[in-house]
Amino acid sequence: MESHDALDPRSSLWDLVAVQLRNLRTTHGWTCQQVGDVARASRSHVSNWEAGRRRPNQANLAPLDEAWDTADLLTSLAEHAKNGQDRPRAGSFLEYERTATSIKNYTSDVVFGLLQSEGYARALFRRGGVVDDIDAAVAERLGRQERLYEAKPPKLWVILAQPVLWWQVGDSRVMRGQLEHLLEVARLEHVSLRVFPVSAGWPGVSGSLSLMATSDSEVAYLESGRMGRVVERPVEVRELSVGYDGIGARALPEDQSRTLIEHMLGLMR
Known part of the structure; x- marks a missing residue:
């Protein structure tokens, strides 16, 4: 071809x-x-x-x-x-997310949406000023997370840049709740949560990169700030997948990531 x-x-x-x-x-x-x-x-x-x-x-x-x-x-x-080219295509992205059998995500600025606590999500929407109905936006985000608790949930791999754990969203109570939520979700058998340490150097990706596999396709979604782009061309998806694997190779193992989150949580108490 x-x-x-x-x-x-x-x-x-x-x-x-x-x-x-x-x-x-x-x-x-x-x-x-x-x-x-x-x-x-x-x-x-x-x-x-x-x-x-x-x-x-x-x-x-x-x-x-x-x-x-x-x-x-x-x-x-x-x-x-x-x-x-970088205008949001949230509807398309969310449809892929709803039907994905596996999701891989790297985020450099905020906690990935599927792992956000209610308080964290609410604080983000208040800070961003991009939605008129904050309650509805929070409910929609939490509704997306219900897939993680279904009988056949998607396999989820998430890598968070270490500064995501440092940057305060909302007050200290909100951040404590978010870190506790991360530790709780990470206990799920189908969820892998790792941290990309600052000592690993610049990862080469700003914002968020998601790779989603459905029963008949593989797509990627790039998001930075308020702009997002769905990538459907196979050659581009493959290139982004290689980039994600490179980030994963330098991320901390799951147990060390958990220890780091627990340490951050201890500092906030």
């Missing part, structure tokens, strides 16, 4: 740019070299654009729009992709 066959223009704007670029090139009977000459890029760059391995910029696409008289189609699509 050629690499461009793996593109999914229905779920990725950058894939749509790649598909449209290739369609326009073949419709006009141009070679990749001819496109490169006009776009001020090499032939290999054009090939990589069409395969979705690299992304053209506005300066590359504008002369092609002019040459092909496309009414700025390519530059407009690229602008939307650039500005919209």
